[in-house]
Amino acid sequence: MLAALYSMMPLIWAVASGLRPGAEIFRYLSPLTIWSLLPRHPTLANLHVLWSGPFARAMANSIFVAGTTVVVGLLLCSTAAFALAVLRFPGKNAVFAIMVVSFLIPFDSIAVPLSSLFRGFHLDNTYTGLVLPGLGNGLAVFLLRQFFLGIPGVLSEAAMVDGLGWWGIYTRIYLPLSRPALIGAGLILFVFQWQAYLWPLLIAPAPNVHVVAIAIANFAGEFQVDYGEMFAATSFAALVPMLIMLFFQRYFAASLATSGSKE
Amino acid sequence: MADGGRRRPPRLGRRQGEWLAAAGFLAPALLAVVVLRLWPTLQAALVAFGVGLSKGPSLANFRFLFADPEFTGSLLTTALYSLLVNPIQIALALALAVLLNRALPGVGLWRTLVLLPVAVPQVVSAVIWGVAMRPDGPLNALFQACGFAQQPFLTSPRQALGSIIIIVSWIGVGYWMTFLIAGMKDIPTQYYEAAAIDGANAWQRFWKITLPLLRRPLTFVLVADTVSNFLVFAPVQVLTKGGPQGSTNLVMNEIFTRAFDQGDTAGAAAATTILVLVVVAVVTIQFRLMLRKDDFS
Incomplete structure (x- = not known):
């Protein structure tokens, strides 16, 4: 306790x-x-000040970036997981190993060189620049693949007889059956983006694309800190993801269990 | 085997398109791997070894780096930090897991409360703890109420690293605990029942049953925790900027400062290369642990 x-x-x-x-x-x-x-x-004065200031914008940015990451990232990770779990093709194990190991290389370790590449493509201070790195996630691919492996193959055989293609099998059989795994993977993608600090610091320094983490660090860095306002901001930055976690907590715990403890 | 075995894929003669379909399904993720992980890694390595300049590859940047006391200092700090923070976090996570794996009333609620800080950004916890550790902050107020002297925490070279460890652990412990609880659920209860019949006490049951059977998730947590602690950045950057006197200059902060405050791109690239090599070595172990024996068949 x-x-x-x-x-x-x-x-x-x-x-x-x-x-x-x-x-x-x-x-x-x-x-x-x-x-x-x-x-x-x-x-409630702090809240009024907060919501009429730049923090509201940062909150909206964070929600947009995290939301886009979850939607597009789930599509990218689940299609890859589907190919790795269901389809047969030469070199499959090698592709699987390369993909998961590469995505397990923590993003932060290569963030500094990647940011200079991104600046070369003028992706700095854009939403695209913020979202892209969150899309591919080794843990999410691994988790979804494990789940897909457990779906009986007779289902896709039957669907094939009925004339469904691979895309149809993926969208009509695998995705609907995988809700818990998709929620777990979605949370992993969401937490990654909501936690991100180094990357937004590198790639999105302009105030109009500030995310919450940056806005809060800036509060703390000011000479004349209004602590009431700062704490109101940190409360929001903490409570939004906590509420989401509270709601989906068991899926998150279950997805961590899949990656950590299976014999 | 939990997932019911590998099923036979359909053999209906419609498999011509399968290779092509696989390519299509994999293309976006493969593109992301190449652009977001492999390319920057290669880029950093090329710059670090000085490839592309008039001369061929050389170790000059690395020699320069290791001759710089600031860099070697940050390596030492990171090593000291890792040696302290990993055992502390894992011991705490294990203790919590044992505690919260019991059938206590409302145990789910307590487990959720401990897990929730996972979702809180490190910056947020850094800022909250940073204020809490001020000389006039609540932590010192608590200390004084208990009759202890006021502590300098983040402003003292002797205490700053320890303070960072406390801040980082606050987030980490609940996360790692979740893996360990999952591992404990896999231990058959018959073992405990048999031990109870033999008269083993709780302490013996923990040492003789829980700990040995938890080896696999524990190893996983150790490896994954080590990697994540190598990369701690936000609390350092927000609270201490590596100081006082370099006492919290962990390697990520060193790379960041080198690249952006000092404009030493080559040095930062060399340091990144070293970091990636270390991390890849550790991650490869992690990957092996994640796979079951029957995964490659």
Whole structure:
């Protein structure tokens, strides 16, 4: 229980501080009382300031980038997983190994050289530049392939007899049967984008394409920090993905289990 | 085998298009692999070895790099950090997994609460903890309320790295715990029942049953955790910029500073090449662990 407290306490404090006037955040800390944690004079003023400022734009950018990544990334990862699980072609094992190992090379380790390539293609400060790196994900490909392997082949045989092509088998049989795996993979793609900091820092420095992570780092870097506002912003940046996780939590846990513990 | 074995693909004489179909299904992902992973890696290696300039490939950039105390210092810092943070995170994750694998009331809720910080961006936790660790912040208020002296945390060369470890662990532990709980679910309960009949206490059951049978997920977590900790960047960049006195200058921060603050593209490329080589070695181990024996057949 202490553990859960440890994991939630900083967030509770952040949310509470987001509801205080900026000047009050450090005022009730010593001596410690209940007002150290709870806002003494709760106010929504920080939210008003926040939503009328550049943070609203950053939030919209983040949601758009993460959403696009999930949709396009799922398409890309699931088609690859389908080919690797269902189709027969020469060199399949080699392709599988290359693909998963390459995608397991953590993106951040090659972000710096990739950003100079992207600038060469004028992808800096574009949504395309932000979205592209999140699309291919080794864990997602691996997870979907494992799931597809478990779908009985007789289903596609029957569909073939009925004249369905490979694309039809993929869209009408495999995708509908794979909802849990697709949700798990989608969460992996989403978390990747929502967590991203180094890449947006490198490729999208212009304010109009700022994502939430950058906006928050900028708050902390200002000389005159309004802590109330900053905490309100961090609360949003934390609560949006947490709510999504809360909703789909068991799929996420199940998908991690698939990649980590199977004999 | 959980997935029911490999089924026979259809043999209906309609397989002519299969190779072509595979190419079509794989093309986007393969393109992404080449453009987003292999090309930049190659690019970094070419720049690092000085290929494409008038001279042939050389190790000059690497020699220069290893002669620079700032770079070797960052390697040492990263090594020290890795030696501390990985065992700490895994021990905590394991303890939590054992704790939360029991049939306690509301255990699902507690597990969710511990897992949730996974979704919180590292920048966010860095900013929150950064304020919490200020001299007038709540952590020091708590310390003083318990009768301890005020601590400098991030502003002291002696404590800054430890503070970064605390911040990073806050996110990591719940994530790694999830893998371990999944592994524990695979351990047959008969073992524990048999041990209980033999009179083994909880501590013995943990050492003799849980730990040996958890070897595989534990190895996976160790490898994956090591890789992710090599690449920690956001907390360092936001909170300390590598300081004070280089005490938190982890290798990602070193590469970033080299490339953008110092404009040393070749040095950054050489450092990236070293990092990628190390990471690929570790990831290859991870990949082997992810595959079951029957996966390549």
